[in-house]
Amino acid sequence: MPRSHGSEIDTLIQLLAKLPGLGPRSARRSTLQLLKKKDSVMKPLADALNMVADKIVICDTCGNIDTHNPCHVCEDTRRDRSLVCVVEDVADLWALDRSETFKGLYHVLGGTLSALDGVGPDELNISPLIDRVETGDVQEVILALNATVDGQTTSHYLAERLASSGVKVTALAHGVPVGGELDYLDDGTLAAALRARGSVS
Amino acid sequence: MPRSHGSEIDTLIQLLAKLPGLGPRSARRSTLQLLKKKDSVMKPLADALNMVADKIVICDTCGNIDTHNPCHVCEDTRRDRSLVCVVEDVADLWALDRSETFKGLYHVLGGTLSALDGVGPDELNISPLIDRVETGDVQEVILALNATVDGQTTSHYLAERLASSGVKVTALAHGVPVGGELDYLDDGTLAAALRARGSVS
Ligand SMILES: [Zn+2]
Ligand SMILES: [Zn+2]
Numbered sequence: 316m317p318r319s320h321g322s323e324i325d326t327l328i329q330l331l332a333k334l335p336g337l338g339p340r341s342a343r344r345s346t347l348q349l350l351k352k353k354d355s356v357m358k359p360l361a362d363a364l365n366m367v368a369d370k371i372v373i374c375d376t377c378g379n380i381d382t383h384n385p386c387h388v389c390e391d392t393r394r395d396r397s398l399v400c401v402v403e404d405v406a407d408l409w410a411l412d413r414s415e416t417f418k419g420l421y422h423v424l425g426g427t428l429s430a431l432d433g434v435g436p437d438e439l440n441i442s443p444l445i446d447r448v449e450t451g452d453v454q455e456v457i458l459a460l461n462a463t464v465d466g467q468t469t470s471h472y473l474a475e476r477l478a479s480s481g482v483k484v485t486a487l488a489h490g491v492p493v494g495g496e497l498d499y500l501d502d503g504t505l506a507a508a509l510r511a512r513g514s515v516s
Numbered sequence: 517m518p519r520s521h522g523s524e525i526d527t528l529i530q531l532l533a534k535l536p537g538l539g540p541r542s543a544r545r546s547t548l549q550l551l552k553k554k555d556s557v558m559k560p561l562a563d564a565l566n567m568v569a570d571k572i573v574i575c576d577t578c579g580n581i582d583t584h585n586p587c588h589v590c591e592d593t594r595r596d597r598s599l600v601c602v603v604e605d606v607a608d609l610w611a612l613d614r615s616e617t618f619k620g621l622y623h624v625l626g627g628t629l630s631a632l633d634g635v636g637p638d639e640l641n642i643s644p645l646i647d648r649v650e651t652g653d654v655q656e657v658i659l660a661l662n663a664t665v666d667g668q669t670t671s672h673y674l675a676e677r678l679a680s681s682g683v684k685v686t687a688l689a690h691g692v693p694v695g696g697e698l699d700y701l702d703d704g705t706l707a708a709a710l711r712a713r714g715s716v717s
Contacts, residue, residue: 318592319613321583323571327564333557335549336542337535344699345535347607349565350572350581356534357569363528364562368554370524380551382522391519406548412520498545 324350376447378423378440380405388412388421395419397454401444401473403427403461406498411459416506419457422447427465428472436472444473448480455483457512461496485512525551577648579624579641581606589613589622596620598655602645602674604628604662607699612660617707620658623648628666629673637673645674649681656684658713662697686713 324346332342349357367382374386381387388394388408398419402408408421424439436442448456456477460466470486477484488511497505525547533543550558568583575587582588589595589609599620603609609622625640637643649657657678661667671687678685689712698706 318588319580319582319610320588321571323564323568323583327561327568330557330561330564331535333549334532334538334542334546336545337537341535341537343610344537344607347581347610348534348536350568350606353569353572356531357565360528360531361562361565361569363524363531364550364558364565367524367528367551368558368562370522371551371554379520380548381520382524387519387521405551406545409520409544409548 377408377421378405378425378443379408379421393418396452398457399444399447399453399455400457400459402459402497403466403469404498407459407461410498410500411505411509414502414505414509416509417457422456424460424469427460427463427469429465439469441473441476445476445480448477448482453482455485457509458484458486459497459509460486463496488512578609578622579606579626579644580609580622594619597653599658600645600648600654600656601658601660603660603698604667604670605699608660608662611699611701612706612710615703615706615710617710618658623657625661625670628661628664628670630666637677640670642674642677646677646681649678649683654683656686658710659685659687660698660710661687664697689713 327349328339328342328346331337331345332339337345349360370382371380372382372384373380374384374389376385376389379386379388383390395418398417399422400411400417400419401422401424402411403424403426405423408423411417411421422440422444424441424444426434426439428434428436428439447453458470458473460470474484487508528550529540529543529547532538532546533540538546550561571583572581573583573585574581575585575590577586577590580587580589584591596619599618600623601612601618601620602623602625603612604625604627606624609624612618612622623641623645625642625645627635627640629635629637629640648654659671659674661671675685688709
């Protein structure tokens with residue numbers, strides 16, 4: 316291979332190419348843009364990465380990734396603490412929160428049950444959810460898992476586990492396309508699905 | 517706006533969204549991926565950005581952006597120093613060099629002449645090219661500008677300026693689609709266009 320630039324630049328291209336949405340070509344273009352905007356983008360980006368990397372923490376309460384523990388959601392006193400929305404991933408928490416329809420709290424499972432991948436209840440953030448529901452002020456648990464087979468299996472499992480707790484258990488209404496993933500939906504669809512949520516237990 | 521995470525994370529998302537190919541949604545997904553891969557991607561990326569930012573330099577000879585001056589191309593003794601390929605942008609230099617057909621040197625103009633944008637010869641890296649051709653070992657200048665109106669105007673201007681120097685002036689063969697930009701072409705097309713280059717003066 317010819318070398319038109321130093322190995323540090325190659326390293327940067329390769330690291331950027333690992334980001335979702337950036338292939339090798341976009342990573343090269345991004346690198347060039349960074350090289351040309353050293354002071355306005357490249358250094359601020361390096362600083363932001365270092366600052367966030369130093370502060371990243373997983374919220375002990377809900378599993379959100381943030382720079383504070385408890386996270387910004389859990390420590391927001393304007394939120395309705397009687398509502399807990401259960402999601403698979405932090406990306407789903409962010410997506411739902413952007414829809415600005417839901418003003419309660421969240422609980423991030425960290426995945427779904429999967430026989431194929433050998434993921435059982437102990438591999439997910441489920442026990443802390445049960446504890447949270449049994450000891451806190453929670454009155455309704457909204458299951459907002461992806462409309463995939465594993466997501467729905469996990470939903471049914473959680474509904475059974477939560478049945479004895481006496482809290483209301485609901486799930487997102489149809490409106491989430493079958494097979495679709497929450498994080499790819501527009502905010503309007505997410506909002507409609509939340510408003511029309513129905514009881515599953 | 518609800519706050520599901522700290523402002524440092526928002527800053528990171530906004531900076532990533534400035535990269536070509538990453539919109540706000542991909543920037544959020546990239547940020548989450550970085551948060552989840554703190555040690556394997558996030559910190560190495562911050563380090564790579566800082567390391568490259570500290571070393572960025574524009575090659576005094578050819579205008580390439582690199583971590584060394586002269587750049588890796590100019591100091592590569594295996595290259596044919598009698599051939600200079602003139603390109604608009606560093607992205608084109610990188611693209612041509614990836615095609616592995618050309619083993620000469622480059623000269624980056626930094627743009628094209630443009631009556632509309634008020635870009636004249638003095639705004640481009642043209643005088644150093646003339647000096648380089650008149651004082652060095654250059655025997656052939658290959659004009660590899662984009663097949664746009666401004667690119668071709670600039671090509672004609674350079675061919676005229678170089679006519680008195682006695683060096684051979686060639687241009688990329690047809691093969692570059694009209695209106696197309698070099699950096700978007702596949703390596704095979706670039707290689708074919710280079711091999712079939714023809715005289716323009
Ligand atoms: Zn939290
Ligand atoms: Zn150079």
